[in-house]
Amino acid sequence: MDGLLVFGKTGQVAREIERIVPDAVFAGRDEADLTRPADCAELIRSTRPAAVINAAAYTAVDKAETDQETARLVNADAPAEMARTCAELGIPFLHISTDYVFDGSGDMPRAEDAETGPLGVYGQTKLSGERGVAAAGGQFAILRTSWVFSAHGNNFVKTMRRLGAERDRLTIVDDQIGGPTAAADIAAAAVTMIAAMTRDPSRGGLYHFAGHPDTSWAGFAQEIFALSGLSPEVVGIPTEDYPTPARRPLNSRLHCAAITHDFGIDRPDWRASLERVIKELDE
Template sequence: MSLLVFGSTGQLAAALRSSAPDALFLNREAADLTKPDTCAAAIHAAQPSAVINAAAYTAVDRAEEEEALATTINATAPGAMARACADASIPFLHVSTDYVFEGSGQHPWRPEDPVSPLNAYGRSKAAGEAAVRAAGGAHAILRTSWVFSATGRNFVTAMLELAQKRDQLNVVDDQIGGPTPACAIAQALLKMAEAMIAGQGGGTYHFAGAPFVSWAGFAREIFACSGQNVAVSGIPASAYPTTAQRPLNSRLDCTSLEADFGIQPPDWRAKLAEVVEGLV
């Protein structure tokens, strides 16, 4: 499998590099997502057997002031990638987010549920999904949530940093989702790409860790794994205001991914222990 990956240094790109070191990874200098035409040109030049887009604008709060930029990176560029892949008759795999949903209720969101994002970041990602579908080629959109790894800035690294300074933290406990190891997303994408090259599967899917948990519950598990004595008090999201509104319900229904590709939700607790061990 000749694989082209957009992204080089982010959590997911790093995990893909570890799992697929022979793939061609394009950084910003090689393909600038603020200039979508360069992304299409890179695909035509490389002539891969499949393309994965692991690059995105992910600064959720800053996107409220930079929605045009976020939309270029998260929607216009993936659309250009998808059209180039359609022209070349190769599968395109694109990573999206639970933030395309408005986050009400308690039932896990299904891939076919209508999107209604609460913030600019979510709107940019929803627009990206629409652009990928509109390209008309073989594609898979993989929505995921609460990504963590030992690389970069994420909830796990943030909690471990705070634990060096404080022995008590207030953490939101009414936002519920599935923490997802970046390495598990990478492995899922690679399995999906191989199947799609063979003409199997395609469409919109969900992939998130199990079991569902609140941010406060996730934090407690992080400190339990690290052996740090930090007391976590649960608070409502309303007591921790952010520039961009977040969904309360980020649960994702992953059954169609298992049906089409045999990929099951990972138990985030097992991988968390490995990540924490590498960080403390």
């Protein structure tokens, strides 16, 4: 689509958007530092894009516990400022969010209107960002997703391939359940949504999008090893045996029917997407 501005340049989703819309303008830190939200507003005003996607975020979940101010600026203040500027100029805005806005209780998939309750600073700042976007008064979409992976950046797939080649036995958490989601699939969904929003000012809202079937981190790892020709022993462990500074939600299942109903976007099979990512890594 013409006239697209994307915040984020080197992140997993931004790099996949670039494959779909190579002519889009991609704003990295040099173009707009998200710790200075006014820079984001100024870039939108100066470029006057047809639409804006925010694919940038502070995603260091554990580091956010001690670096709260930076996480707040990037995840909450910056997207809210982007949304207000887009509202002022009549520009549709799409913001990517996370399953970490939920507390992870229970074992049922969470719908968009389910009660939120983030467990740590990362989730809290992402939820604040969602609220700021919704309060801005313009045309917006918020796309919550989970367990993002690709051939780029730091992610679970690349970590498991490295460890699986180095070790004969790995202990991996098996009581956190969610939907691994390829960055390429998120990018395709976001571009489809923002194009529809550009054509129809009534489109938008809050949506969930995640790969299927839901699995554990241990189950995800086993598929990674199988497709990578690796065979370490995988020993499932509970979350309590792998303590981290920030608590992780045990239940990251997302109910994704709304995005199918409103935009015709189905949940992708993460196993097929993983095959493509591993092929790219092998090449």
